[in-house]
Amino acid sequence: MSKERASASAGRVGSGEQVAGSPVATDERTITLELFRYHPETDAEPRFQSYEVPYNEDWVVLDAINWIKDHVDGTVTHRWSCRMGVCGSCGMMVNGEPVLTCAAFLKSYFPFAVRVEPLVNFPVERDLVVSMDGFMDKLEAVKPYMIRDDVNDTSGGEFRQSPAELAKYKQFSMCINCMLCYAACPVVGHEEGFLGPAALALGHRYNKDSRDHGRSERMDVMLSDEAMWGCTFVGECSVVCPKHVDPAGAIQQAKAMGAQEYFKAFVMPKGAGA
Amino acid sequence: MSHAATEQHDVVIVGGGGAGLRAAIAIAEENPAFSVACVSKVYPMRSHTVTAEGGAAGVIKPSDSLEDHIYDTISGADWLADQDAVEYFVHRAPEEMVQLEHWGCPWSRMPDGSVAVRPFGGMKIERTWFAADKTGFHMLHSLFQTTLKYGNIVRYDEHFATKLLLDDAGRCRGCAAIELRTGTVRAVLGRSVIICTGGAGKAFPFTTNGAIKTGDGMAMAYRAGVALKDMEFIQYHPTGLPGTGILITEASRGEGGILVNKDGRRYLEDYDLGEALDVSDPRHPQKRAMELGPRDKLSQCFVKEMWAGRTIRTKDGEVVHLDLRHLGEAKIDRRIPFVRELARNYAGIDPVHQPIPVRPVVHYVMGGIDVNSESATDIAGLYAAGECACVSINGANRLGSNSLTELLVFGAQAGRNAARFAMENPDLELGGLESQARDEGERIRRAYFSAGARRAGSADGGGASERIAVLRNELHEAMEDGAGIYRNQESLEKTCDKIAELKERYANVSLDDHTNSFNTELTAALELSSLLDVAETIAHSGRERTESRGSHQRLDHPDRDDDDFLAHSLAFRTEDGGAPRIEYRPVTITKWPPGARTYGADSGLKREAEGSGTGGPSAADGNTE
Structure with missing residues (x-):
């Protein structure tokens, strides 16, 4: 409702044209958003387009983008849903940093312009939307599900798990798949085979779960070639993670676990030590 | 809108949230030779199940009983729930909760390693399983990750379903869906279909619901001829x-x-x-x-x-x-x-x-697609589960923490029943279904992209140009003003009239974007169209129910009227697409005759008076995770 009351100036600063039907400028404060634009059907190259948006200190960057789409330019394309930092849809680069735009308040940038781009290290589909194909494949690759024979047998009630056992993996189960860590990671961009922070943390989450029996199967994937070893412990993934998952910590633990498996493989037949 | 090759499966699920994923696993697990399509307008882990916080109800502790869960649910529903369905739900709940535990859901635990439970509103005894306060998030991700185990679940991520496809015998055999990346309209066909598309909170301005909760599945079923049941019951x-x-x-x-x-x-x-x-x-x-x-x-x-x-x-x-x-x-x-x-x-x-x-x-729409206690609609081969469906176990007011359990119990049930239907109806005539999908693509192109549509939508053309956001805001205002927590005849009539006006103006909706790739302005227009239909059923069902019950409070009819309204409302689409026709069906009462709905001292807290303690095994315990 407050969004609609904020019917201040609108117009495309970049193109200089007055938009038909948009409200006339008033003396209310505004903030400039510079949006990355790219349409695969019409654009050879991406460009930036600027929009003046009414400044509301309760607004997040996502609110400003939605205001543009609703009132000024319906062609602006982005993903979003929950607006409360848990669905993971609205990650973008804001002034060069990967953030959830539903958690990035305009007041942290005002009065300066806010530049919004799609997450780096992903192919762009259109405007602020990136392709998730590779990311989804990597998630699937680590076998992120409970592996044990009686997984569908509910007759014995719940598998017991103490609070201490839960605490061993809980943090790594908090990932919302927002992909900010892939945008922050210097390895993801140039090592195709690198599974990346979120997928490795997810594999590690199941490896650390006391109910799971699939570690050796999972480690076969995680230990192959560049899957995990490419990580150079820059740690940016953990810095940008909005949910404090600490994928860098997960990878470090997984590497230690992997080294053990590696040595075990010399003295025992494969899988026996799982 | 171009057309793509037809995709063929055994069961098609529309919606990739908790209910849809649970249904997919049920089918994949029991029918390894089946191919299951999961069509969703967002990637599954973006589905709104993800935002549920507090927990999911299921009787597990010796201090609790199935009887108590049933009574809390029925009285919470102000006796509008079907009691046979509630009994089924409560009896199946513990097993479904344990199954999700086996699939990895990180439930909070007691020191002895058993799951912890907490009390929720309207409960005689604590029975809410929780994963801290991100229960829906953990449930959704556990389900989604579990689906990755099955090679026979085929996902159509970011495909926006727009229409159900029925064969000559009137059986539901798939849907037409826009692939967002390309704008291609695809026929996704199967021998049965389950709708699991969630609620429609976005008909209102002030809602906990995410942007995607626009009642698309409800509108799709309604347009195919299924009634929307008990739509006047909106949970705040x-x-x-x-x-x-x-x-x-x-x-x-x-x-x-x-x-x-x-x-x-x-x-x-x-x-x-x-x-x-x-x-x-x-x-x-x-x-x-x-x-x-x-x-x-x-x-x-x-x-x-x-x-x-x-x-x-x-x-x-x-x-x-x-x-x-x-x-x-x-x-x-x-x-x-x-x-x-x-x-x-x-x-x-x-x-x-x-x-x-x-x-x-x-927060939640108690009503939804009319299904029976087997999750089946009146259209052969069409099922629904989760918030989009109305079984009804929620009646006039859903109890907190029943909805997450509902999507497991009825998601699984819908999956099993849809699989059985597919088995029993193996024939699939492609031709007619494909041509329906082609027609649907053509309809969308004509309505939003054609020269005519652009003219109609332009200020100097056939009609006054309408912007999506303007119509949506007027709808929001009408719903809040006339169909909010307290309602009366006049307020509801005004809302009905306003919605009729908005539906007319919608014909002149004008898009800035006439391209194919990832056209989210087009999907916003389609979502608004769904919301208008769903909102219309809410307002009309509310206007016709001249009593107060649960979440439906009429200032001009302040009392519950069991003589006339111990009945589900059924809103049917009419031929001309105008105001719905409202009919009623009696509530199923088995063992719990309608009674006074009391809370506080009179609420029958016998168990606590007997001294099992009120803090319960978990609430007072500081050691649970």
Whole structure:
């Protein structure tokens, strides 16, 4: 409702044209958003387009983008849903940093312009939307599900798990798949085979779960070639993670676990030590 | 809109949230040779199940009983729930919860390794399983990750379904869906179809619901001829953050949080909800009383406090305070950390030191696609489960923490029944279905992209140009003004008229974007069209129900009327697409005749009086994770 009351100036600063039907400028404060634009059907190259948006200190960057789409330019394309930092849809680069735009308040940038781009290290589909194909494949690759024979047998009630056992993996189960860590990671961009922070943390989450029996199967994937070893412990993934998952910590633990498996493989037949 | 090759499966599921994924696993598990399509307008882990916070109900502790869960659900529903369905639901719930535990859901635990439970509103005894206060998030991700195990679940991520496809025998055999990446319209065919597309909170301006909750599946079924049942029953959650509508979970009250008005009074005790025990009293929080009363009553109490001038004025409207300070930082961080994160980020206050401003917010649609207790609609081969469906176990008011369990129990049931139907109806005639999908693509192109549509939508063309956001805002206003917590004949009639007007104006909706790739302006237009149909059923069903029951409160008919309205409303689409036709079907009563709905001292807290303790095994325990 407050969004609609904020019917201040609108117009495309970049193109200089007055938009038909948009409200006339008033003396209310505004903030400039510079949006990355790219349409695969019409654009050879991406460009930036600027929009003046009414400044509301309760607004997040996502609110400003939605205001543009609703009132000024319906062609602006982005993903979003929950607006409360848990669905993971609205990650973008804001002034060069990967953030959830539903958690990035305009007041942290005002009065300066806010530049919004799609997450780096992903192919762009259109405007602020990136392709998730590779990311989804990597998630699937680590076998992120409970592996044990009686997984569908509910007759014995719940598998017991103490609070201490839960605490061993809980943090790594908090990932919302927002992909900010892939945008922050210097390895993801140039090592195709690198599974990346979120997928490795997810594999590690199941490896650390006391109910799971699939570690050796999972480690076969995680230990192959560049899957995990490419990580150079820059740690940016953990810095940008909005949910404090600490994928860098997960990878470090997984590497230690992997080294053990590696040595075990010399003295025992494969899988026996799982 | 171009066309793609037809995709053929055994069962097609529309919607990739909790119910859809649970259905997919049920089918894949029991029918390894089957191919299951999961068509979703977003990637599954973006589905709105992800935002559910407090927990999921299932009887597991020896102190609890199936009977209690059934009674709490039926009385919470103000006797509008079908009792055979509630019995099935409650009996299946524990097994489904354990199954999800086996699939990896990180439920919070007791020191002995068993799952922990917490109390929720309207419950005689604590039975809510929880994963801190991100229960829906963990459930959705556990389900999604489990689906990755099955090679026979084929996902159509970011495919927007627009129409159900029926064969000559009237059986539902798939859907037409727009692949967002390319704009291609695809026929996704199967021998049966399950709709699991969630609710329609976005018909209202102030809602906990995410952008995607636009009633698309409800509208699709309605347009195919299925009734939308009990649509007048809209749940307001009593504790949303002002401005944004972000949910502050009921678990915050289950853990002992209290609600106070501008005078610091725990005003709920003025509304027959029990006695305000001191927060240091070991019997606090008392179940089925005060802050743990049901959601409909608590939201209604807020409005009465507001009318009496005892709420607190803020720049985002009137609020009351949810005070958690007495819980202490350690308990808040351990049990409801997300509440602290949300309050800090979006309200700028730390609940460890300050009370949280809250007000009622549209949260859940009790009504939905009319299905029987087998999750089947009146169209052969078409099933529905989750918030989009109305079985009904939720009646006139859903009990907190029943919806997450509902999507498991009925998602699995719908999956099994749809698989059986597919087995028994193996023939699939492609030709007619493909041509329906082609026609649907053509309809969309004509309506939104053609020269005619552009002319009609332009100021100097056939009609006045209409912008999506303008129509949507007017719809929001009409729904809040006329179909909110308290309603009357006049307000509902005005809303019905307004929606009719908006539907006419929708014909002149004008898009800026006429391209194919990832056209989210087109999907927003389609979503608005769904919302208009769904909103119309809400307003008309509300206008026809001249009684007050649960969440449907008529100021001009303040009493419950079991003689005339112990019945489900059924809104059918009419030939011309105008106002729906409303019919009624009696509620199924098995063992629990309608009674007075009491909370507080009279709520039958016999079990507690017998001394099993009120804090329960988990609530008082500081060691659970």
